[in-house]
Amino acid sequence: MSMDGSDGGLYLVAFLALFVRWSGTHLWGIFCFAAFIVRAKATFRDGLFYDQQAMLRNSGSDSGALWQIVKMGTQWRKTSRRPMLRSLYLAVFAGLHLAAFAVAGIFSAKITGTNSKILLCSDQCGTLNFTILTSPRQFQYLRVDAAVSANHIATCFLNTSSTPVNCDSYVRNKPSWKLSEEESCPFADEMCYGAPGTSASKISxxxxxxxxxxxxxxxxxxxxxxxxxxxxxLKYAPLWTDGFRSLKPQE
Structure with missing residues (x-):
């Protein structure tokens, strides 16, 4: 199923990005509170420890906490024991949380397809099971679907003069053929001849x-x-016919 961008699809993508970020912020708050409770049982306490506890209890976001942790490690380097090492695991945890939800926010946009279409997954969508075609309505659906496909091919694939507006319904409009020339012969070399006006003895x-x-x-x-x-x-080549053709006698 698809939803056109002008009908609210783009708003859906924006909402998902905001929702992912909102979820990450609240999950970070839960993690910080859990870490605060676990660390409260520690026996060794100094100024750096209380600073970290205050940060965990009042942290608003993972990015802000990461910056606070880095500053603590540098500010307490002369008065506390191994401040950088004691701040490292908190900084790694905050960085991983920040990176994880940044990636989640980016990949939330994968619900969008090309042409500003929003792809939705529904239990009502799926593939057609050809093994249970029993009713006339199912066969009528196949006839209509075949007619629509044939019309799309004739309009968008075979029409090379112009491309109608409705040819962007699918992910790809038409196959892209690649044309190339080679100085070679798909048959025996003496059967092919080169292009006029060139020095090539054979071409394909x-x-x-x-x-x-x-x-x-x-x-x-x-x-x-x-x-x-x-x-x-496909490979095409101009061929000499003299000496390489034979006529089948009529019976």
Whole structure:
């Protein structure tokens, strides 16, 4: 299922990014309070210890706590025992929490596809099971789907003069063929001849479709284990026919 960006999809992406950050801030508060309770049982206490406890009890964010921990390690380096080492594990913990939720916020945008479409997962979406086609309505759906696919191919793939607006419905508009020329012959060298106006004794033209995904390119909605990738490689060459052709006698 997809939701158009103009219909609130972009707001959904923005909300998810804010929600991930809000969740990270509150989870950080829970972690800090738990660390505060555990550390309160420590027997060795000095000024650095109480500073760290105050930071854990009043920390508002992981980034702010990380900066406070770094400052504590430098400020207490002359009056406390091993301040940098004692602050290291707190700094690592704050840094990992900050990095984890930064990555989570970035990957929350993966629900977006191309063309500003928002991809949603629903129990009502899935693949068509061809083994249980029993009702006339199911066969009617297949006929309509085939007609829509044929119209899309004729309009977007075969129409090279212009690209209509509705051709951006899918992830990829059309396969991108790669054209290349080589000084080679797919048959015996004496069968090919070169291009006019060049010194090449033989020439061939290669057309490579590249990987064609059954879902992304051919729009076949199939389970992941049934997806296939195709590649079409065509080679053309001008050939001499004299001496290499024979006519089959008519019966």
């Amino acid at each position: 033209v290669h057309l490579d479709s590249g990987p064609i995904d059954s879902t992304l390119d051919l729009v076949i909605n199939a389970p992941p284990q049934d997806r296939v990738t195709l590649q079409r490689l």
